[in-house]
Amino acid sequence: GAGVSQSPSNKVTEKGKDVELRCDPISGHTALYWYRQSLGQGLEFLIYFQGNSAPDKSGLPSDRFSAERTGGSVSTLTIQRTQQEDSAVYLCASNPLTGNEQFFGPGTRLTVL
Amino acid sequence: SQQGEEDPQALSIQEGENATMNCSYKTSINNLQWYRQNSGRGLVHLILIRSNEREKHSGRLRVTLDTSKKSSSLLITASRAADTASYFCATDEVGAQKLVFGQGTRLTINP
Numbered sequence: 001g002a003g004v005s006q007s008p009s010n011k012v013t014e015k016g017k018d019v020e021l022r023c024d025p026i027s028g029h030t031a032l033y034w035y036r037q038s039l040g041q042g043l044e045f046l047i048y049f050q051g052n053s054a055p056d057k058s059g060l061p062s063d064r065f066s067a068e069r070t071g072g073s074v075s076t077l078t079i080q081r082t083q084q085e086d087s088a089v090y091l092c093a094s095n096p097l098t099g100n101e102q103f104f105g106p107g108t109r110l111t112v113l
Numbered sequence: 114s115q116q117g118e119e120d121p122q123a124l125s126i127q128e129g130e131n132a133t134m135n136c137s138y139k140t141s142i143n144n145l146q147w148y149r150q151n152s153g154r155g156l157v158h159l160i161l162i163r164s165n166e167r168e169k170h171s172g173r174l175r176v177t178l179d180t181s182k183k184s185s186s187l188l189i190t191a192s193r194a195a196d197t198a199s200y201f202c203a204t205d206e207v208g209a210q211k212l213v214f215g216q217g218t219r220l221t222i223n224p
Contacts, residue, residue, distance in 0.1 A: 102156075102203075
């Protein structure tokens with residue numbers, strides 16, 4: 001079956017512009033996670049969705065970041081008024097049950113000029 | 114602060130040798146997982162060890178968990194050039210609903 005997909009794979013934008021990153025989780029997976037990874041660093045948790053529960057937004061670094069998950073499936077991470085420090089790889093993961101292995105997408109590499 | 118801290122940050126060995134990476138954490142966990150990442154993109158799950166387990170094997174991988182020391186190790190035996198990647202430990206904390214990843218160990222296997 002299809003794995004987690006993300007689009008676009010690469011995004012170059014100018015400082016101050018808004019960007020939207022998309023994640024399609026594995027069908028049937030109720031949990032969806034967004035992470036950010038700066039060059040050579042570990043994964044920084046951003047936000048977590050589980051079923052119809054309120055998302056855990058505790059990792060979002062500022063109010064310029066937001067995410068939604070429509071119909072319990074596709075998720076969009078939006079970064080408003082991008083800054084150069086937002087440049088990173090944004091990874092999405094899903095799993096069918098909290099605590100079990102997470103299945104990662106290939107990531108979106110965001111470059112803010 | 115990061116829950117999982119890997120050691121060493123970078124490791125370079127000859128093909129055929131064994132590679133050992135360590136992970137330490139701070140709080141109580143349900144399980145600890147190891148992931149591999151090639152070329153800075155998506156991570157691939159390698160192995161999961163639960164808090165009541167002490168050792169687990171999967172092919173050339175051996176993972177140990179010492180909950181009294183809050184540490185885990187990942188051993189890759191008979192390393193191959195294709196094992197070159199970054200390896201991350203991730204902890205599933207008790208009471209939390211998300212994994213916490215460490216900074217990773219960059220492993221290089223020299224042919």
